[in-house]
Structure formats: structure tokens, C-alpha cells
Amino acid sequence: MFFDFHIHGNIELVKEAERLGYSGVALVNGDHNNHKSPGRDRNHHSSEFNNHHPPEGYKNHPPEPGIGVGPPEIQILNGVEIHPKNSQDLKRKLQKFRKKADVLMVHGGDLKINRAACEDPRVDILCHPYRARRDSGVNHVLAKKAAENRVAVEFNLKYLFKTRFSHRYRVLSQFRDILKLQRKFKFPLIITSGAHSIYDLRSPFDVMALTRCFGMNKEEAYTALYETPRQIIEKNRLKGRIIAEGVVLVE
């Protein structure tokens, strides 16, 4: 059971992800081209998926039931990645997209935006806080806030694979820095592919093997690929029924 929460793409990518062994993906739309409701887009994908005949392997090995029970064997979530200009813009966009999105991501990289995202419990994932930076973009202050508000910090493998060999050391050391903070402050970590095509997807066990290179052990890798996404799904399922922290409306 593994999840990939950052896929830009179409049904072909979802099918490939399923073949590789993912049980759930989040198809991410940017906020800049959001004339139509992202929710509608998700239904479009699902219906397209239902009409498609399952690949032959299915008959012999039906997938195990689990979280993603439903007509498409792979769970498709609707993600929105917002690109805020500043922290006020972030708040405005959060208000606009929070209800429509299953997974809400913030395009990080800028320090002020990283900080604002970590301080807001409505944010699910802070994407690549290390983007276009020399440092990791997360310090102890942000780490504490992220742990308080359960904002997951993303390791986007796109940045590892798409940079040149001579610059990969920087990405690896940024991952290492974030991991060091994570071990102390216990904020959630998530590993995603950031895939735009089938050539960017990697199978989950290969990713687990790769995480050794920046010092993650097997349990941590499993948490980042499975537990954290599951918690995000769970949190958003309860969305709207939480009265106060720790109090949930049951019926």
C-alpha cells in the first residue's frame, strides 16, 4: 500500500502508477489555470478510468481491498497546488481552494511562504521548501510549527532525478538536513514523484531503496510513502466534522 501525492497528468500516468504498485495517487492541478472546478476534473478522470477495460493481469491477481475500495482499484484524489505570491495571497487562496481539494499543497521555496504554510493547519503538504535554494528552506522554527499544525514536508524526487549529476549532492544534502530536523521535531514527511510523464514514475520499493542514500531507514521510508498520506486522507475525511481540536461530530 503506497501513495504518490504529486502527479501532474492524465489517466495514462495513473495506470502506470497502478502497474508499479501504488494504491492511491493525487492528481494535482495548479491554481493558475483553475477556471473550472478541480472537483469536476477528478470525476472526469474517474469516469474515464471506469470505462477503460482493466489490464489482463487483473483477472489473475485482483488487487487487495483496502483504503481505495471502489470501482477504480487505484484511489484517485484531487490535489491542488497553490502558487502564492505572498502570505496574504496564500490565505486568500487557501480559503478559495480548501473545500474543493482533497489534498492541498503549497508551492514552497520562498522563505516567507514556507513559514506561512507551516503556520496554517489548512495546508496538507508544503512542496519542496528547498526549491532554488542552497539551504534546505526549513529551520527549527518552521519545523516546530509544521509539527504543531501537521503540515507534511515533501521530498520531491523530481528534484533528485532532473538535476545534473554534479548538482545532485546538493539535493541529497538538503534532504538530509530536513531529515535531521524531522527526527527531532517529528513533523510528517512525504515522498512524491512530481511526475509529468511515465518516465518520472519510480516503483515504491525502488524509492525505498533510494531513500537509504540520504540516510532514511526502512520504517521512515514506509511512513513517508504510506502512513503520512493515509493520515492526510483521514484528516480530510473528517473535515467539516471537527468541532474543536480533539472533538469530532460522529453522526
Next chain:
Amino acid sequence: MKLKILPPHLRNKKRYLAFEVISQKPLTREDVIYLIWEAAAGLYGACGTSNFDLWVVKIWNCDVPHKNVLKGMLRCNRAEIDAVRAIIPNITRFKGGKVVSHTLGISGTIKSSTKKFIKLKE
């Protein structure tokens, strides 16, 4: 004169890793071997790669319509299998075309690896 082969308990223990390579442009056997060595050297350097006893055993050309798919088998040291597995996702591009590689499985013998993971059509 040929060297006498080592007794079994002194030999290096081996594992066979089956993988597939999907690429935009058609690849040859030499290209795949080059890609693997380059990815290994890029990730671990010469010093690290020397521990793995890497060897590409065989490459199969698969007939998949509209796709260039190759399947292959790597031999490596049993103790280093996790590190070797991390090399496979590091194959990203070749001569301007995108390439992706996935591990199909790990096995102790060539025979079972071919049977279980490569699954050639007879």
C-alpha cells in the same frame, strides 16, 4: 594455467536483480550497460561501485507495441543488494531521450529470476 575455482564457502554470495528499461528512443544492449554503469558511478562513485560486483548478465528485447521495452538481469553482491537497487531508479535519460527503469524482482538464481520476473513468451 587456469586458476582453481574457490571452494563454495569462500565465494562471494550473489543475487540476481531483474529490471526493465522503458525508453523514448530504441536502446541497444551496450546502451543499457552504459546507463547502469553511469548511474552507479554517478550515485556511489568508483569506490562505492567496486563493492557491488556489478555485472549485467543478459538483456532481452521485448516486443511491446508503441514502446521500447528491454528487460535485463544484473548480478551483484548479496550484502549490497539494497544499495544496488537504488541505482535502478537513477537511470533518467540517454542521448536526449527520456529513460526509466524499474526493478522487477530479486532472486537467488538466474533460472528462477527468468521464470518469475522476466516472463518471456515461449
